[in-house]
Amino acid sequence: MSSRQLRRLGKDDLETTLLKLTSKSGSPAVVEEDEEHNERAKPVSSNPFMFMNDEDGEDEEDEDEVEPVPAEVLAPKVEIETKSQKLNAKKANKKKNKKNKKQGKKEADPANEDEDDEEFYRLLNQFQKKNVKAYKSLDSEDEYDEYDDDDGFTTADEDANQEKEDGSSVWKRYDLRNDPGFSKFKHFKQLAAMFESFDFKQLIPDNEFKQLFDDLSPESLQDIDSVTSTHVSPEVLKQIDRLRRLVKNWSGKDKRSVPNGGSVRKLQFTKIRDDWLPTVRGEFLMKKVSNEQLVSWLKWQRPLDWDTVIKDDVERKWSKHFDYYKFDALDDTGSKKALTEFYLSTVLHPDHEALISIISSQFPYHVPGLLQVALICVRQGDKSNSNGLVERALFVFDRCLKNGILFNGKDFQLPYIYFYNRQFYLAIMRYIQVVSQRGAISTAAQWCKTLLSLSPLEDPLGARYFMDHYLAVNEEYQYIIQMVKNPLFNLYKQWFTLGLGLTAVYSYWKLSCIEEAQQLLRQVWKHYPSSVYKIYTEVLLADPSQLKFKIPSADVSTSIETKAYITRMGVVWKETEAKKFLRDELASIFNTCSLNTPSNDIDEDDTTPSPFFIENIPINLLRFAVLSQESSVMAAIPEKIWSDYSVFEFDVLPPKPHDRESEDVIETIESLIDSKHLEVSQMERFADEELLQQINQLSLREYLEQEQRLQQPNDEIE
Template structure:
């Protein structure tokens, strides 16, 4: 090979310098340039060698041809993209005006866009990634910091189950076979699908054994059921409370996660937690286990600092039955939104649901909405400060008892003029309804830590002074709110009491009515609604052992085989007739005396006796 051929191959000098290649050029152009300019096989042919001037002339011609092709293609692209989206919309509008109709494809596309826009605006829509607390923990602490947690390693080093969003199975869990729980679709109502859990025959038999174990008042019998049936949901819910009482929070949380894993594996193919369009009525007894599992899981997640995950779980819980809200999720939604710094979402939720649900008539929403506007004013330096002041003043006038409770929880001594104000005076406590007191105490117990910031306390103080001046000027709004407090909140709905029971907040249980405080509360079914629908009946059991009164349990422990409701069969054969008759009479007298004793112990108090009992208790 000649020296000229080697120089042509190595690209020395300016003879073989390639023109700069545009990134927008297609692959075909690149191949064409390589074939025309760098044809390495042609270098082997020394017989037809050209001069350097001829080579340079050929390169210039090739560059000119390639540039012309590029310009032509760019012109074609510009012509194809000259129509902007605005002109496209104008063209569609012109077609509507001229023909009175639009092309089917265009109309369907616009309808789909409108439906997707409505779907995005739903405040009950949930994102899958926010349902897993491990994602939030990794975002807060990082993966390396979490590798020291044994429970985190068990959850994430094993095989991940596809389609499981609420929880992931751990390696130490038993293999989940047939759960005996299924879900069926009942109907479509107002654009939402209604579902219901169903129990198989085998699961019903296990459920009956579980109810017998609950009646025995011995948690060891429930432990036996869990040992034999690792995924019985009601037993897991009940025994989780046992571990919580013994302060074994890790095991209590694990049992709740196991129950959620079992229920999620039983979901219907059309049941989707994230759309907010699937309903699960609480009146069906089989559906309540999912409510309670979600609620307990939400609180455990919140205790670990995963407030965004808790907010998404609360939205799921509310979406299952937003009309009835059986567990009072609306009383905690604002709390998790503030803890997760989702101020825009809280304001959006209040704007969409505030009028129809009267959210501002709840103390937690009245104060939380004002705090959300105040936090937004700090972040954006916008006019939300005026909205925050107005909302907080209205909340203070409507629910003045919150101020004293909040200052006490925050360890702040109130100003003397606050105690002298007629609205904030302690003497108004007598006129406050019991239901309102319950709502105010639950709000302060949850949210007082959010109001301890010095900047927030200064903002609260300025608005308290503004309220005092409005009271001195005899503002009409003050009298209107006082009248509302007298007529409303007299008897809260059952879901408020149910929420107060399962929330386990301090100083709240004493505010519940006497019949609820002294009644039996089951962990797997607290305060069942009056419209309960029972799909299958529990088989008839002997009345022996059903009474759970302490005196009855005492006699049962002395004589386990004795049943006071069974008739006396007779005396033994070795006694004569006289002795047998006397023994029969004595036993009958003793049985009658025991029945009378038990009846007296179980007899309900009369109204006057109950009033005296309440006065003595207070």
């Protein structure tokens, strides 16, 4: 739809729309009832220009032709304002000013534009505050005491999820140690609400760059797409170009067409680079996990449960609400050979040169090799090559995704027990670091949501421990508040993280919801007393003398989590007023609130295997700490973890079988390599090393003999 048609259909701009919404005392439903009495409904979306295409700014279509507006556009909505939507509005205003200038109209006064921006942000802040107030209170007894049962009806939780503390009702959190099968989680509607706004376009950093730099021409964008992802010589580029002519449907004008056997597939979130080798088929095949495989997986998670109970849960609960998939190698023989060479060059005999040779000449789309070499490039200071290798690894998975797949926390679940599934998690984790370094914070925030959506209950890489940072920098304050109210972040103790709690406090403060911020800060204090005290004394540099009771010492997991949050805390809490608010409120808490030490219900003698803990530390927290590459965070990890467990960079703390039956369920790199090929490769390597030693010894012997011959004439002269 063109911009002119949108202006004819909705004559109200963003400010007028916000004024209408904020001026009404009722809920959004009241606004909807009033709009039904109008002769023609007007779009009241928070940004009416977001439905425009980039080429619509200079559209010359007939003004009399009006396209019908979809019902979802006409229906009033309460949307979360993100930084990308604000950039869309600014971009549309700039295009409108340019068009008015072409038509000979007077150019707008810059002072008036600044006043308009200030007015816009003031109205936006007022609207967001009212929207937050419209939600139920954080301590409402009706907030979490109901769930969606297996039959689709809403019933009360028989486990009494509410308990009284200091006269107020709060959410009672369970412990994952006692419930490895997530039997308490039945809030599937609330889970789906966290990912309902998913769109693949939000995962492409180029779209965010277009919004940030709206004066980029199409030619400039094409030049950017033609840039190679790694450093290659012109001769190699010519050879790749010849291969591109032989492989049909490779790349295309939009850089998103790729052949996959006899069909053509459109890439969802990656673009083909000019230095990527054209191939006819992809590397992976996406398969749906059967109910029998789900039962085997749950048996590994819940070794003490009856088989009949697990089968019943799979049929009535998990397979009903989720679709599970796994990535398998399309060429099993070639994949085993590549993994064997990779294992030999990475684990048995580390050799960077041999590893680089694997992805440069033999297996250019070998994902573990690409991610491992990318990490080597980062350590050598070569970030450009590293970013290109991570993008190529992500492209391998994008190429095999089935049509219609969405990262909405429901339709695409990836069990972490499968090796190539873990490689997809790792590729996303690396890519979040890449796009954030490029300044595409909005894209990084969307990728964090994607990473969590792949397994929201297990969260194998600990997205809960760092995604609040990207959301806060992207100014998604309402989304953060929804997170802190959602059962997905409250049902278990390990789900309510320190970063989420304090970032939600900051979000309430930004929206001028002071009471809610104070209330939530007290809950964070009760859940993380040692962490809050450390922030109060070491970050805020406040005087701790007014504290009249002893703070319990922090355990290892709390120490790791605290250091991880303090490392990035300054980026969010950067305003002086915000720091003053946090310092004053913590001082008030120390003076007025008592601290009840939580009871430790963990049996130290319990030897029951838990797939989500290592040495009483959440395993996803350990994985996040290792992958963060933050030295202070990694230093907090106990030395026993590094020495007694598999902390490979290509597969950090992989799941381990705890009995013979689960050995066939868990995929590890040792179970996927070719043992015979490994023996042959090792024998060849040993032979090469022995030959090299003989050459060195021979060279040394010749050197000694030559020295002796040179010494003989000197002895005769003497």
